[in-house]
Amino acid sequence: MNSGKATIHDISKALNIDSSTVSRALNNSPRVSSKTKAKILTKAAELGYQRNSLASNLRTNKTNTIGVIVPRISRSFFSSVISGIEETAYKNGYNVIICQSLEDVNREKKIMDNLLSNRVDGVLISISMQTSSYEHLKPFRNHGAPIVFYDRPCNFEGCTSVSIDDFEASFKATEHLISNGCKNIVHFGGPQNIALYKNRKKGYLAALEKYGLEINEIFCFENELSENDGVIMAKEILKMKNVDGIYAANDTSAISALQYLKSKDVKIPEDIAIVGFNNDPISSVIEPSLTTINQPDFEMGRMATNALIDQIKDTSLSVRPIVLKSELIVRSSSKVMP
Known part of the structure; x- marks a missing residue:
């Protein structure tokens, strides 16, 4: 035989x-x-x-496979989230299909269609920066399979989200700059159709309001926070002349702005203090090292996967937002008063 x-x-x-x-x-x-x-x-x-797994799956209507949609695997934060997802899925007997949207909503739509065709049992998704409507998620939900949002929470009925308190983290980051003497703080913000970036801007504005600082709309930028965007915003800041602080909604744009400003003989943090967001590995080794917000990335992946598997096993479970703690890591890029 x-x-x-x-x-x-x-x-x-x-x-x-x-x-x-x-x-x-x-x-x-x-x-x-x-x-x-x-x-x-x-x-x-x-x-x-x-x-014969295929025959067994056809009988049980389960594939023991979950789909994961990530904006960009190359980002350190998302790589760590995926590590948490894969480890947790493996321990629970699930396979993982990982797909990148590359921040493109049309690509995201095609991925959702493919995951539905492949009969995955559930989906973990961090939506693209272009996503402003959730119509493309409805066929999957109508099929009876759960969706869990991670990092970028969405108000989509019947779905759990796992994220940090972006408002609180941004308030904390802006307050840190204010406490170190900054009065004219620019915000590098992401697309405001994304709740995450909207809440980060709200936290920034709330800190300015609490400490009686003027809210100036020309200090609020909105883009995809790429390396190139960081340089473009840094150039605009040099035209403003009175800027003494930057709070960026990600490390990528913060670091490219920092490097450009240094190349133009701007002293960091003496002339302009900078705070980023995500605690990318490079943030601790650049000169000066970047003050940033640390998120529990691996833990986020673990908790999102557990929430999804629980809902796959019991579709009657109530859904709720899961909010994790963040931490401000103070480094050399922000002023520390004597």
């Missing part, structure tokens, strides 16, 4: 045990005694039996 080609009937014939009993034993049914189960499993291994 060829290895890997044995069937339930071959095991049944070899042991002279009814094939239905063999099937139950292979599916770990409590209706089969431990002794019989052990005998069947031993013989199955001996004969090279391999379970």
